[in-house]
Amino acid sequence: MTGLRLSDLLEPVMQLAYEAGRLIESELNRPDGPRGSGFKADVDVEIEVLLRQRLKHILNCDFVGEETGCELSGHPFSWVVDPNDGAGDFLNRRPGSAISIGLLHNATPVLGVVYAPVTPSGPDCIAWAEGAPALLRNGRPVNNDLQSSILAPGTAVMVSYGGTQKAKQNALLCHPAIFHPMLSIAYRLGRVAAGDGVAAVSLYSVSPHDLVAGHALLRAVNGDIWNEKGESVRYASPKAFTRSLNFCFGGAQAACLELLGRPWHSLKDSGYVP
Template identity: 30%
Template sequence: MPSLAPDLPARLALAQAIAREAGAVALDYFNRRDTLVIETKRDLQDVVSVADREVEELIRARILAAYADDGILGEEYGLQSGSSGFTWVVDPIDGTSPFVNGMPNWCISIGLLYSGVPVVGVIFAPCHDEMYAGGLDMGATLNGKKLTLDPSRNIRNAVTGIGANSHVTPATVAKIVEDLLTAGGNFIRNGSGALMLAYVAAGRLVGYYEPYMHAWDCLAGYCLVKEAGGWYHVFPTEGEKLTKGAPVIATAPGAIDDLKAIAGL
């Protein structure tokens, strides 16, 4: 685990300020989404718009203006290497499908790695005006209120979030649902993995599992969950692995063993 960098509180404050500014831009687009030209990427469910690109450009510009030597990985524009040991990991609008379809389940996700470990996590949900923020050894908050997970909650007395996409087979997703229900749990999926990870940190969900997810979707949420007292399955961050997908699991203490079993870990 890396030691606390001297300027980590300043980086956390910057991430919150950027997320709020980016959220305002995204919310403006959301409120006039009928004017957006929607494009598809891998399949018809994997969509992107000018809003995603403009918001990421804004986030990158603000970060590099303050920390020119930092690296940045964003969903829309890829990896720009740095020399400081810090790499920002950004999803400008996580939950683009809900976004373009008029649902509020989307967010701005800004994470920060230091020596490969998530050390800052900021997730801002503009439609709810909710700012989730956390930093290594600094705890996690929701709109300034400290988040602390309840160890008595598990998959049987709380709700679990799951994610699915075209990277995994329908049979795989069906088996996850079957195993979770058989174990006495229940689930939701709201279309934004990053936001559901924030909900784990806030205790709204007891855990989140997605068998294939990208770094920009999960690393901010990982930091939040850890700082709230939870656990996460380490995401590979070495070299090119950072740009590839991997299984993502984050849970409150009482759900660790059950979700590990469901994921086959």
């Protein structure tokens, strides 16, 4: 690993994400809709097989995937991948699912690429690697810093697509910010890092493959992720790869900790669908 520059890995990982994104786009364009059922699309496995093979050519290290399992040897680096975050809504032909590719070094997120190939605003790729001069959005540098960001009028909190079912409650919980429903937690975190919001919320079980790439993007702009207890999310051991979180809040510290104190359980208690 001597001489490895993580920033040199970013471009090939982004190109790989674009290639995988074309598979998602093709699947959405099928006359009968995407293949699969429930929360699993057939293309999820196809993308992860591609990512697993090609990422290990970019950097041959451990691998954690949602679909094809873990390869953990104790290597200091590990790819952590969700091939199609938001697959349940994707199967209902909703745009906005995302490819999430993260890299851990000694349990710290040091590279993240989150690519949503089909959104109402067009393809969107948010990327960063430790040592890079800036966060990138669609290849262009982003100037954002979450260190002093707070919940305030004109800011946004990214919530899951299910937030559309409980608009009044979400509006109250996110006040004075507005709430913005989105499919993918990885993409929610990425958009917060890119400056579209101050916090992203997930009210259902998430695992490291959902978070690592977005967590790296937040690190680039002085953000972080907290669990439902207000503890900073960390990836301390291989065991952590199988440990899910009930809730998570990612973004600016002041905004997330304020949101943590609000009664989000009331949404689930009232039949909220994440």
